Amino acid sequence: MKQKILVVDDEPEAVELVEFNLKQAGYAVSTATDGVEALKKARAQTPDMILLDVMLPEMDGFEICKTLRLETSTARTPILMLTAKASEIDRVLGLELGADDYLTKPFSPRELLLRIKKILGRGVVEEKSRDQLRYGDLMIDVPRHVASWKGKGIELTATEFKLLTTLAQRTGRVQSRDSLLRDVWEYDSLIDTRTVDTHMRRLREKLGPAAKHLDTVRGVGYRFVE
Amino acid sequence: MKQKILVVDDEPEAVELVEFNLKQAGYAVSTATDGVEALKKARAQTPDMILLDVMLPEMDGFEICKTLRLETSTARTPILMLTAKASEIDRVLGLELGADDYLTKPFSPRELLLRIKKILGRGVVEEKSRDQLRYGDLMIDVPRHVASWKGKGIELTATEFKLLTTLAQRTGRVQSRDSLLRDVWEYDSLIDTRTVDTHMRRLREKLGPAAKHLDTVRGVGYRFVE
DNA sequence: CAGGAATGTGACGAATACGTGACATCCCCT
DNA sequence: AGGGGATGTCACGTATTCGTCACATTCCTG
Numbered sequence: 100m101k102q103k104i105l106v107v108d109d110e111p112e113a114v115e116l117v118e119f120n121l122k123q124a125g126y127a128v129s130t131a132t133d134g135v136e137a138l139k140k141a142r143a144q145t146p147d148m149i150l151l152d153v154m155l156p157e158m159d160g161f162e163i164c165k166t167l168r169l170e171t172s173t174a175r176t177p178i179l180m181l182t183a184k185a186s187e188i189d190r191v192l193g194l195e196l197g198a199d200d201y202l203t204k205p206f207s208p209r210e211l212l213l214r215i216k217k218i219l220g221r222g223v224v225e226e227k228s229r230d231q232l233r234y235g236d237l238m239i240d241v242p243r244h245v246a247s248w249k250g251k252g253i254e255l256t257a258t259e260f261k262l263l264t265t266l267a268q269r270t271g272r273v274q275s276r277d278s279l280l281r282d283v284w285e286y287d288s289l290i291d292t293r294t295v296d297t298h299m300r301r302l303r304e305k306l307g308p309a310a311k312h313l314d315t316v317r318g319v320g321y322r323f324v325e
Numbered sequence: 326m327k328q329k330i331l332v333v334d335d336e337p338e339a340v341e342l343v344e345f346n347l348k349q350a351g352y353a354v355s356t357a358t359d360g361v362e363a364l365k366k367a368r369a370q371t372p373d374m375i376l377l378d379v380m381l382p383e384m385d386g387f388e389i390c391k392t393l394r395l396e397t398s399t400a401r402t403p404i405l406m407l408t409a410k411a412s413e414i415d416r417v418l419g420l421e422l423g424a425d426d427y428l429t430k431p432f433s434p435r436e437l438l439l440r441i442k443k444i445l446g447r448g449v450v451e452e453k454s455r456d457q458l459r460y461g462d463l464m465i466d467v468p469r470h471v472a473s474w475k476g477k478g479i480e481l482t483a484t485e486f487k488l489l490t491t492l493a494q495r496t497g498r499v500q501s502r503d504s505l506l507r508d509v510w511e512y513d514s515l516i517d518t519r520t521v522d523t524h525m526r527r528l529r530e531k532l533g534p535a536a537k538h539l540d541t542v543r544g545v546g547y548r549f550v551e
Numbered sequence: 552c553a554g555g556a557a558t559g560t561g562a563c564g565a566a567t568a569c570g571t572g573a574c575a576t577c578c579c580c581t
Numbered sequence: 582a583g584g585g586g587a588t589g590t591c592a593c594g595t596a597t598t599c600g601t602c603a604c605a606t607t608c609c610t611g
Contacts, residue, residue, distance in 0.1 A: 257598090298599085317607095317609080318609090
């Protein structure tokens with residue numbers, strides 16, 4: 100199964116060159132030359148990776164990147180940004196945009212392939228998800244100990260943060276109060292299980308709209324949903 | 326830690342000139358004047374980058390480049406090719422050879438350094454951070470053991486300086502007291518002590534306004550923020 | 552629809568973690 | 582030896598955070 104890469108650039112020659120090299124290297128390639136087309140194809144084809152030029156007519160790369168991050172179907176698709184200016188790099192890789200890597204133009208085919216392999220080759224989604232989790236507008240950065248909603252930080256206490264990450268790291272799976280006590284509190288049940296409920300409440304309060312990710316499963320426990 | 330560059334050229338004068346310039350610029354340089362020697366040194370020294378002339382007796386630059394790419398220890402080492410003919414460029418940069426960049430002779434030292442920086446300067450965020458860190462008005466020069474605020478020096482003790490750099494080198498990431506004890510004090514013991522806190526206080530006092538970079542994350546540890 | 556169980560909510564005392572000042576010890580320098 | 586700075590430890594005060602309980606609400610079951 101070939102991996103699909105979507106190439107977005109407004110210069111047909113540039114697209115062609117990249118396309119040729121990527122196909123040589125065994126990837127399936129689709130292309131777009133403007134922002135609207137890019138978004139459409141990204142949604143329809145769910146590529147394994149997107150190569151995105153910053154300079155585009157109308158909707159620029161930053162806009163597209165942001166939009167892609169907000170939509171669940173593409174929120175976790177790795178994005179490799181092509182940019183001309185070193186000054187943009189911080190912004191590209193930062194929390195606001197959250198691209199996975201960047202390349203400054205001009206670049207050699209070899210450089211390009213190295214970057215792509217670096218991202219695709221190692222099953223990044225999982226790798227990265229241990230450090231930084233993203234679900235639509237909700238971002239959780241474990242080592243930084245920061246959670247944010249639409250780029251705005253959410254202040255959480257240590258316990259709340261751990262509870263959130265414990266749930267998020269096993270997205271979709273219901274976790275009983277007991278198992279949460281074990282994982283978050285590291286107790287063997289010296290603690291009232293209602294404590295979990297209380298902390299879930301506090302967590303929900305602080306998360307605000309993002310609390311929609313926190314599901315109560317009656318009679319069983321809690322679960323994080325996308 | 327200086328970055329090592331291997332210079333390969335069969336003309337001793339050319340080698341000397343390049344070597345001089347690179348050393349001036351702060352790189353560690355080793356040289357080779359023929360293909361066999363080049364391969365040997367590349368394997369043995371694992372340089373951070375190889376400067377490779379195409380015109381060489383016996384084994385030419387193309388051969389060497391190919392060979393280097395095939396061997397795992399050198400497959401990812403950036404290669405900058407020096408070539409006389411524009412017609413060779415495509416081949417040099419193409420997938421077959423996979424050099425990272427090229428320079429046509431003759432070139433000025435300035436051009437050379439620019440190319441090298443472009444290639445080496447890329448993944449270097451971490452590398453660089455070991456030498457000099459800058460966050461707004463706060464500057465930390467690790468090898469010189471100097472910190473300053475708005476150009477004015479801040480006198481720090483050895484421990485305070487190490488604590489600061491340890492935090493700053495992992496900007497954004499929260500570090501627990503335990504991990505700080507390990508990294509700064511090189512303790513293994515997990516004794517519950519307020520030592521870290523005390524030093525944080527002293528550090529904050531001395532940093533004055535710059536102390537805003539030092540964040541306490543309750544229940545977790547400390548963190549350096551920009 | 553009623554009743555019970557499970558969960559959400561609000562409040563409060565207890566526990567905890569952190570900042571701070573003080574102090575003893577160590578080490579280097581004169 | 583003496584002095585001064587650096588370092589590690591301790592005790593204490595305070596603000597935050599935690600765990601628990603009582604009560605309200607919701608949901609399921611019969």
